[in-house]
Amino acid sequence: MVKTVKNDLLEAGLIPNVEKYLNGLLSSVWIVPQTFIYSDASPSGCGAWVSECAGMKWDEIGLSLKWLKTPLGENSNIMIPGHIKARQAVYPKSKVERFPVPDNKVSWMLNGRSTALSDTQRINSAGPVWADPDIMQEAGPSLKFNCVDGNVNRISYTGHYECIEGIPRNPCGRTGLMERGTLGKWGPNHAADPIVTRWKISQSGEKVLHSCSDKPILKFISIRRVDSGEWAIPGGMVDAGEKVSQALKREFGEEAMNSLALEGEKLKAVEEAVADLFEHGVEVYRGYVDDPRNTDNAWMETMAVNYHDDDGNSVAKFPLHAGDDAAAVQWHDVGSDIKLYASHSSFIQLVAERLRAHWHL
Numbered sequence: 470m471v472k473t474v475k476n477d478l479l480e481a482g483l484i485p486n487v488e489k490y491l492n493g494l495l496s497s498v499w500i501v502p503q504t505f506i507y508s509d510a511s512p513s514g515c516g517a518w519v520s521e522c523a524g525m526k527w528d529e530i531g532l533s534l535k536w537l538k539t540p541l542g543e544n545s546n547i548m549i550p551g552h553i554k555a556r557q558a559v560y561p562k563s564k565v566e567r568f569p570v571p572d573n574k575v576s577w578m579l580n581g582r583s584t585a586l587s588d589t590q591r592i593n594s595a596g597p598v599w600a601d602p603d604i605m606q607e608a609g610p611s612l613k614f615n616c617v618d619g620n621v622n623r624i625s626y627t628g629h630y631e632c633i634e635g636i637p638r639n640p641c642g643r644t645g646l647m648e649r650g651t652l653g654k655w656g657p658n659h660a661a662d663p664i665v666t667r668w669k670i671s672q673s674g675e676k677v678l679h680s681c682s683d684k685p686i687l688k689f690i691s692i693r694r695v696d697s698g699e700w701a702i703p704g705g706m707v708d709a710g711e712k713v714s715q716a717l718k719r720e721f722g723e724e725a726m727n728s729l730a731l732e733g734e735k736l737k738a739v740e741e742a743v744a745d746l747f748e749h750g751v752e753v754y755r756g757y758v759d760d761p762r763n764t765d766n767a768w769m770e771t772m773a774v775n776y777h778d779d780d781g782n783s784v785a786k787f788p789l790h791a792g793d794d795a796a797a798v799q800w801h802d803v804g805s806d807i808k809l810y811a812s813h814s815s816f817i818q819l820v821a822e823r824l825r826a827h828w829h830l
């Protein structure tokens with residue numbers, strides 16, 4: 470069975486290193502840069518999922534295997550876990566419980582269920598102002614998906630997504646919860662994640678090498694989120710009509726340098742420092758985010774960009790002050806044991822790979 474699917478994929482010219490993934494690296498649902506999303510639990514469960522797909526045409530299988538692009542290219546071995554935090558039992562900031570979705574029921578191809586909300590459970594349905602209207606109601610307004618709708622970008626980095634009776638469907642499959650949740654938009658919600666890095670330097674001015682990997686240790690700027698208390702990249706939503714490059718700068722300024730509380734000369738100095746640093750970024754990821762707020766009909770996507778200060782002359786001197794929805798801000802060693810929000814750990818791993826820095830052993 471595995472062979473059948475594998476051959477289909479290879480014939481379609483889609484998965485050059487499929488062998489590796491089918492032979493042991495799979496666990497749960499993964500987004501593999503430049504390769505695919507695969508819905509399965511484990512190498513041993515792989516056969517079960519593949520059996521259920523046996524006999525399906527490539528197009529049908531393609532509904533649960535989706536292509537994503539990252540600039541790191543297909544030589545990257547890094548797999549970005551998709552759809553694990555987006556299935557956590559209790560929906561954030563609520564008492565609503567998701568219907569449990571085991572790994573082999575994530576795919577829309579297979580029968581499964583999600584929790585339908587009652588009126589009292591509905592989260593954010595009556596607002597706030599930046600949120601979409603309720604399109605679930607019979608006479609509800611219709612929105613235009615898979616395109617730029619007014620000044621709202623409803624195009625997904627993952628490609629064309631399905632809409633069933635006008636309601637968009639999560640391209641990574643079932644989450645156990647219907648509707649929009651606390652996200653503002655039905656369908657993709659676009660964010661921008663600036664990953665600001667520098668090397669860890671010893672007192673004598675040398676790069677600090679990790680004692681086991683012998684690779685230099687990177688540091689990155691992280692914020693503690695007010696909502697979940699988790700450490701995260703200082704990213705945020707791209708506003709309607711805003712360019713991603715602007716959102717990257719704005720979010721970093723607001724969350725890591727508290728620019729919203731500054732004015733006059735101080736604000737100007739911060740804006741100039743951020744503008745200088747953000748002149749030369751390298752995109753490391755664009756695509757789906759495994760965010761705990763995701764639902765069957767609304768999900769996070771992001772573009773993550775690395776701004777690396779190689780000689781430590783600019784970023785290291787930044788006056789960091791937490792602001793907006795950040796409770797704290799600090800430099801963290803890449804590869805340390807802190808757990809990061811959503812898929813952020815995978816984005817940091819992409820940066821570590823790019824800069825040949827130490828990552829977890």
Ligand code: RP5
Nearest residue numbers: 660704705706758760769771
């Ligand atoms: C994550 O949520 C993105 O990666 C980004 O960091 C963040 C944006 O949401 P807010 O911080 O604006 O809540 O999925």
